[in-house]
Structures are given as C-alpha cells and as structure tokens.
Amino acid sequence: MSAVFSNSTLSELLRDDSFSKTLQNVITSQPQLNVMEQYWAAWYTYMSNDILATGLMFFLLHEFTYFARCLPWFVIDQIPYFRRWKIQPTKIPSAKEQWHCFKSVVLSHFLVEAIPIWTFHPMCEKLGISVQVPFPTLKRMTLEIGLFFALEDMWHYWAHRLFHYGVFYKYIHKQHHRYAAPFGLSAEYAHPAETLSLGFGTVGMPILYVLYTGKLHLFTLSLWVVLRLFQAVDSHSGYDFPWSLNKFLPFWAGAEHHDLHHHYFIGNYASSFRWWDFCLDTEAGPEAKAAREERMKKNAEQNAKKAN
Ligand SMILES: [Zn+2]
Numbered sequence: 001m002s003a004v005f006s007n008s009t010l011s012e013l014l015r016d017d018s019f020s021k022t023l024q025n026v027i028t029s030q031p032q033l034n035v036m037e038q039y040w041a042a043w044y045t046y047m048s049n050d051i052l053a054t055g056l057m058f059f060l061l062h063e064f065t066y067f068a069r070c071l072p073w074f075v076i077d078q079i080p081y082f083r084r085w086k087i088q089p090t091k092i093p094s095a096k097e098q099w100h101c102f103k104s105v106v107l108s109h110f111l112v113e114a115i116p117i118w119t120f121h122p123m124c125e126k127l128g129i130s131v132q133v134p135f136p137t138l139k140r141m142t143l144e145i146g147l148f149f150a151l152e153d154m155w156h157y158w159a160h161r162l163f164h165y166g167v168f169y170k171y172i173h174k175q176h177h178r179y180a181a182p183f184g185l186s187a188e189y190a191h192p193a194e195t196l197s198l199g200f201g202t203v204g205m206p207i208l209y210v211l212y213t214g215k216l217h218l219f220t221l222s223l224w225v226v227l228r229l230f231q232a233v234d235s236h237s238g239y240d241f242p243w244s245l246n247k248f249l250p251f252w253a254g255a256e257h258h259d260l261h262h263h264y265f266i267g268n269y270a271s272s273f274r275w276w277d278f279c280l281d282t283e284a285g286p287e288a289k290a291a292r293e294e295r296m297k298k299n300a301e302q303n304a305k306k307a308n
C-alpha cells in the first residue's frame with residue numbers, strides 16, 4: 001500500500017504486474033493529473049512500498065543526474081576547440097586522473113550516501129514531507145527551491161570556510177583540493193565527513209524548512225536535489241562560456257568563481273552565489289586581492305588624515 005493517493009486503497013486497485021501496465025491504469029483512472037504526476041503515482045503504486053520507492057528513486061536520481069551531468073564535461077575536455085573557454089587552459093585532466101576520481105566518487109556514493117538514502121522515507125513521514133499527488137503549484141515549488149538555494153549557499157559558505165582551518169583542512173578538506181584545476185567529476189570527490197557536512201546543506205536545509213512550516217512535497221525536494229547537483233558539477237566544470245549563467249545573473253557564482261577557489265586555495269567559499277564572499281571580503285584571485293589591497297590603502301590614508 002502506498003500513500004501516493006489520498007485514498008489509500010486506490011493504489012492497490014491500480015497496481016498491476018508491470019510498471020507500464022500500472023502506468024496505463026493510472027493514466028486511465030487519473031486523467032486530471034499531469035504527465036509527471038502520473039509517472040510519480042505509477043512508481044509509488046507499482047513499488048507498493050514507499051520506503052523502497054523513495055530510497056531507490058533518490059539513489060537512482062542522484063547517480064543518474066550526477067554522472068549524466070558529468071558526461072558532457074568529460075567529452076568537452078577531449079575536444080581542443082573548447083580550450084578557449086577553459087579557465088585554466090593548460091590544465092586538462094588526464095584520463096587517469098578522471099578514472100581515479102570516478103572510482104572514488106562511486107565508492108563514496110555507495111558507502112556514505114546509501115545509508116541516509118534508505119532511511120530517508122521514514123524520516124520524511126515523521127517530518128510531514130508528502131509524496132501525494134497532485135504536486136504543489138509551480139509558484140510554490142519555485143519559491144521553495146529559491147529559498148533552498150539561498151540557505152544552502154549560506155551553510156556552504158560557513159562550513160567551507162571552516163574546512164579551510166588547520167586540522168579540518170589537513171584531515172578532511174584537503175582531499176577535495178587534490179585537483180587545483182577542477183573538472184565536473186571532481187564535484188563530489190571529497191572526504192566522507194565533508195560529503196556529510198555539505199550534504200547537510202542540501203538535505204538539512206529543507207528539513208529545517210519543513211520543521212518550521214510543516215509542509216513540503218518530496219517532488220519539490222527531488223527537483224531541488226537535481227538542480228543542486230547541476231550547480232555542483234557545473235561549478236567544477238572548469239569552463240566559463242559567454243553563455244554561462246553568471247553572464248546573465250551577475251550574482252550567480254558559476255565555474256569562474258569556484259575555479260579560482262581551487263586555483264588559489266583561499267577565498268570564494270560560497271557555492272551558488274557571490275554575495276557572501278563579496279560582503280565578507282573573501283573573494284579569491286589576483287583581481288580581488290588587488291582591489292582589497294587598494295581598499296585597505298585608501299582606508300589607511302583616510303585614517304591617517306583623520307588622525308592629523
Ligand atoms: Zn575549499
């Protein structure tokens with residue numbers, strides 16, 4: 001039995017011995033639902049076990065989105081034409097480096113992320129995260145995802161800054177900095193403690209949100225996870241195109257922002273946006289350093305004048 005319909009016996013009536021037949025039953029009996037909602041309802045109905053349905057869906061969603069998003073970057077790395085947009089054009093990751101990274105990421109996915117994924121649905125039930133169709137309105141989902149982006153960015157900024165201090169860097173974050181010129185696959189190349197901490201920004205922030213509001217849909221959460229994975233992989237891509245998002249949204253961090261962090265090891269700690277590093281004066285790179293020094297010089301001059 002599944003909680004995907006408000007009438008809990010409906011899922012038993014619609015369930016069939018194959019996914020496609022179940023989907024057909026859902027389409028015929030629930031024509032008012034949109035295509036995405038019909039697939040979602042058919043998945044939960046067919047699985048007939050919400051714990052397994054949510055766990056498996058999240059695991060597959062993560063694996064598929066992550067590697068599917070990394071693939072175009074891997075292909076672009078093999079084509080010299082694209083070097084003109086590579087931020088550190090002399091540092092092309094070798095096949096050996098990418099293979100090492102791939103193996104480590106897959107292992108970490110299975111070891112670190114498999115357990116939280118399997119315990120996810122019971123937690124959702126306790127918190128009141130709904131799986132029921134229909135989904136919330138597009139407006140509500142957009143606002144919630146926008147908020148998660150802002151909250152995750154804030155968490156990421158402070159956690160990442162902390163990871164650059166002494167022992168945290170030495171024993172945890174150093175692994176992620178193995179590649180001074182990052183590439184897509186290296187987005188989740190990190191120590192398990194870092195994966196857990198930064199994963200908290202992605203999943204923990206929506207949890208805090210639902211604790212406060214008492215209302216969140218699992219579909220919104222899935223969509224947010226997909227977008228956050230795109231952001232993480234893209235910011236490690238190593239390419240800054242004239243059509244990259246940061247060219248249209250000046251506060252969007254993008255690859256240019258995070259590449260500088262890997263290059264200089266210091267500054268640019270946020271994930272999605274530029275405002276934390278801008279406001280707290282932690283922007284990375286020679287240009288930001290020159291501007292900072294210029295500002296400090298001006299301040300010192302002004303202070304000297306005042307003292308006179
Ligand atoms: Zn770092």
Ligand SMILES: [Zn+2]
Binds near residue numbers: 176182236258262
């Ligand atoms: Zn990174």
